[in-house]
Amino acid sequence: GQSLEQPSEVTAVEGAIVQINCTYQTSGFYGLSWYQQHDGGAPTFLSYNALDGLEETGRFSSFLSRSDSYGYLLLQELQMKDSASYFCAVRGNQGGKLIFGQGTELSVKP
Amino acid sequence: GAGVSQSPRYKVTKRGQDVALRCDPISGHVSLYWYRQALGQGPEFLTYFNYEAQQDKSGLPNDRFSAERPEGSISTLTIQRTEQRDSAMYRCASSPKTGNTGELFFGEGSRLTVL
Numbered sequence: 001g002q003s004l005e006q007p008s009e010v011t012a013v014e015g016a017i018v019q020i021n022c023t024y025q026t027s028g029f030y031g032l033s034w035y036q037q038h039d040g041g042a043p044t045f046l047s048y049n050a051l052d053g054l055e056e057t058g059r060f061s062s063f064l065s066r067s068d069s070y071g072y073l074l075l076q077e078l079q080m081k082d083s084a085s086y087f088c089a090v091r092g093n094q095g096g097k098l099i100f101g102q103g104t105e106l107s108v109k110p
Numbered sequence: 111g112a113g114v115s116q117s118p119r120y121k122v123t124k125r126g127q128d129v130a131l132r133c134d135p136i137s138g139h140v141s142l143y144w145y146r147q148a149l150g151q152g153p154e155f156l157t158y159f160n161y162e163a164q165q166d167k168s169g170l171p172n173d174r175f176s177a178e179r180p181e182g183s184i185s186t187l188t189i190q191r192t193e194q195r196d197s198a199m200y201r202c203a204s205s206p207k208t209g210n211t212g213e214l215f216f217g218e219g220s221r222l223t224v225l
Contacts, residue, residue, distance in 0.1 A: 031212045032212070033212030033213070041218075042201065042216040042217060042218050042219060043153065043201075043203075043214075043216050044216070045212070045213045045214065045215070048212030048213060049212075050212075087152050087153070089152075089212065091212065096141060096158055096160065096165060096166070097155055097158060097166050097168070097169075098143070098155065098212065098214060099155055100145075100152035100153045100154075100155075101152050102151055102152045103150075103151070103152045
């Protein structure tokens with residue numbers, strides 16, 4: 001099976017940088033994804049890492065270390081609108097099934 | 111359509127009734143997924159399709175749950191003899207590719223309440 005661990009809550013101030021970590025256990029591995037979900041909304045895709053290293057998309061970056069079964073999402077220049085839940089998700093060795101973590105609720109304070 | 115469309119958006123039913131939830135994926139998307147999401151939790155995988163073929167149904171909780179996608183486009187998730195514990199947000203997502211891509215496009219969900 002697969003399991004993912006991420007912190008349940010993170011708080012940061014506007015303009016700061018925050019890192020949300022994700023560790024995973026899978027019998028196979030095909031990539032780590034990150035999703036954002038605002039209250040009452042649908043999850044929306046942020047990034048995908050299939051290989052080790054850092055992927056940057058604007059204020060958001062995502063990192064993967066396959067040897068450590070670890071990744072993180074880095075959010076820079078935090079804005080109030082970044083307050084949301086963030087989910088990591090992995091695709092394991094059972095084909096196309098994408099398994100989500102329980103989510104990290106990010107609160108951005110003024 | 112422009113996005114993944116789910117209907118009904120809200121469904122209230124009595125225990126023991128059957129419900130059918132519909133998902134209309136983005137046009138041309140090959141893969142379609144069903145998830146269930148409880149408040150404050152991550153999406154829980156139920157099942158997924160590539161084209162009309164159900165690839166994995168390991169997440170369906172029991173045999174009261176079934177899904178189909180007969181023509182490789184619209185999908186229906188059916189819950190028979192609903193129970194209160196079935197109350198949740200049911201989300202559909204689609205992807206333009208099969209296989210190993212991490213990007214899914216989610217619909218707004220169908221909120222099911224079983225009284």
